[in-house]
Amino acid sequence: MSTLPAATDETVRQANPETRRPRRARQGTVSRTSTSGAVGKTAMLLVIFLWCLFPFVWLIFTSLKQGSAALSDPNLFRGPFGVQNYAAVLQANFSYNLRNSAIIAGVTTIVCVVIGSFAAYALARLPFKNKVLILSGVLAVSLFPPVALVPPLYEAWRAVGLLNTYPGLFIPYIAFTLPLTIFILTTFFASIPKEMEEAARVDGASPFQAFYRVVLPLAAPGVFAAAILVFVFAWNEYLLASVFCPRDLACQTVPVRIVNFTGAVQFQRPIGTITAACVIVTIPMILLVLAFQRRIVAGLTAGGVKG
Amino acid sequence: MASSASTAPAPPAGAVPPGGERAKSREISVGALARLFVAPSIITMALVALFPILYAAYLSLFEYRGRQQQGFAGLDNYVDVLTGGRFWDAVITTLIFTVASVAFEFVIGMGFALLMNQAFVGRGVTRATILIPWVIPTVISAQMWFFMLNVNPGFINNLLGLGGFNWLGSEPWALVSIILADVWKTAPFVALLLLAGLQTIPEDMYEAARVDGATAWQRFTRITLPLLKPAIFVALLFRTVDSLRIFDLPAVMTGGSNGTTTLSVLVQRFIVAEPNPGVGATLSTLTFVVVLGIGVLFVGLIGRDLVIGDPED
Structure with missing residues (x-):
């Protein structure tokens, strides 16, 4: 998963009604609609x-x-x-992996979206000295190769006892998904009419109340889109999961297990069991996509493409 | 915090963030709120992204035998890594993978996007379908392609009538297989990004061009491509940076054998298979420099041009 840069100038442009280009309605149905x-x-x-x-x-x-x-x-x-293969998967304690992945991805999503929306609101709306510097830093983090963090974090986690624990995984996941969250939400916050907030301020709301009561509800679709993308990232991540918790069933995630299923014959990948486990993991993901495709696409393209 | 509900109009939306022009008390308190809002994110990212990079640079200066630190080594690790062949092999493998997969993903993604933009029926269904390869864990698509390209049962070989062709066990086909798996998964993602860009191009521009007698190819090169530049830039940036850090596909499909050891696979090897924190940190620092360097170069070259030459219609 990658992140969406280019929110910097977009933010400014979209927020300003004067410079926004005239909305070009896509009145399709052009003449070339021949039946063939x-x-x-x-x-x-x-x-x-x-x-x-x-x-x-x-x-x-x-x-x-x-x-x-x-x-x-x-x-x-x-x-x-x-359905023999499915029975084999369930007997192999695959539910533990599903639980671990759900908890790790869930915590990542909640924490990331909460602190990310604060940061995005500040960057989109509040006066700020080093805004460009911060956005550049966020962009740089989004370009980081995760593998560069594996050796130092491994040593650090070993020292403080975070290997084979949930926090050992969700802490780096939060850091990796924050740039994406901040870029998406900055774009969404910037697209909310500023008058709404000002009206709230005039009515006596504090800046925090204006954010919490007015802006956040309006940005709910964006927050939801960001949440889905963060969840998908954390659910699918393999590199850190395979290094920081390779075997322990108390924290081993689904992707690590999918790779490590062992069959009756050593060194031979049990195709039936693995494909059954893949189907079990895939079906909820497909349902997620079918249910929320609009939100997901909005999130993926937010900030990246001009509206 | 900041309860002075002033009726003074806020600076116009979209203006450059006010520097010191308004030194009102309200702005100071709002500034404090802004810092408070940004702090948790900045601290998290600094702690988990910035600090490890510095720690890795520090670790890379020490000699290790196994996991045991032997003492300060200066730049010896760097000399060893840069004069040895493994790092450069990994760099070349990673670059070949990146160039090939991004090129194919872009061409196929563009084709899909143009198709979807033209379709009148089933746009929603197609868009949902195209998200499916994206949402699937890479590890699952790696396993899927591993088994499909296997010699036994040999599904792909059977489909193409190739007999017992050993895709994953020979050079350069192992790398080709990994590129194939990557293109399958991410070309639809590229299509989505480009489709979003296509939908912002006004239909009347094509109409006008058609009236003026422009051919389909001219309309594509003169209207679509220039106006699609922001979307193309974003798609290429994502895909390039993501491809440079590729790990899951080679790790699962070949374990890095037969010429598929990318930079990420190589670094991981020095933590798990041949633990050596010193060399691992050296390689990770070099990988960081290479990947971030290419990313920043990308943003600088194309991004700046994009910002300056912004086509305001």
Whole structure:
């Protein structure tokens, strides 16, 4: 996952009604809507569907195959089929990994969104001396290679006893997702009409009340979008998780487990068990995407692309 | 805090942050609030991002045998790493991976974005579909591609009629496989970013160009590309920086064998497989310099141009 820079100037421009470019409504329906063209274009969309979905067809069919003969058969549709692999995954304590990932990603999301929205509000709205310096610093952190932090953090965590613990993972996750959160939310806060806050201030609200009562509710969609992206990052992270908690079931996350499933034969990856575990993890993620696609796209493109 | 509900109008929205022009008491208290709001984020990032970088630079000056510190080594670790072949091999592997995957992702992503922008039906469904590869943990897509490219059962080989071709066990096909897995996962992401940019281009510009007799290619190169520049820049920046730090795919698909040891895989090896905090810290410091350097260069070169040459229609 990466972060969205370019919020700096956007913020300023979007907040200022004068310099905002005239809204160019996209009154589509242009003359080239010939029927054959539409059919062709719709057919081309199938390419995109195929690209995105065919590995999942493979994944689901493979996870349902039973017995080594079926699993080593390159023909996807040759059985026998059954749910044996899923039973094996559940017997292998996979629920512990799901719980660990949910807790770590949940804590990361909550903390990150709370402190990130404070920072974003200050950067979007409040007068500030070193605003450009801070935004540059945030951008620099977003460009950091996480692996550069692995050796020093490993030594530091070893010294203070944070290896194989939840905080050992969610603390760096918060730091890594803060830039993304701040960029998204700065853009969202800047797009809220300033008059709303001023009205609240006139009515006697303190700056903090103006933020908490007026701006934050209006920015809820942005906050939600940022929360989803942070959660997805923390849920999917593998590098730090594999180094800071490689084996202990008390903190091992889903991605680490997906890689370390061992089969009956050592050094051979158990394809059935792994694909079943992948399906178990994938289905909630797909539902998340289907439910919140608009929010996710808004978050991904906030600050990056001009509105 | 700051309860003076002044009726003085705030500075116009979007103005340059007021420096010292208004030295009112209200502004000072608001300034304090601003610092208070920013502090937790800054402290967290400094503690977990900045401090470790400095600590790594410090560790890299010591000699270790296994995990045992042997003493101050000066720049010996750097000399060893920079004169040895492994670091440079990893740099080259990482650069090849980055250039190839970003190029393919951009071209395919652009194709997808143009397609989706033209479609009248099913735009929502397509957009949801295209998010699926993005949302899947990279580790899962790595396992998926590992098994599909496997020799036995050999799903891909069977599909393409390649027999027992050993994708992951031979050079340069192991790297090609990893590039393929990366392109599969992130080309849709690039498409999303570009699509958002495409949707801000007014349709009447194309109309006008069409009236003037511009061909489809001319419309693409003269209207779409220039107006899409901000979106293209953002997509390329993300993808370049992300590709430079690639770890999950090679770690899971090949374990770094057969010419797939990227910088991140190499650094990780000196923590887990061959623990040596001194060399690990040296490599991580160098990786940090390389990746951040390319990132900053990217922002500086293209970003500045973008800001200055901002096409105000």
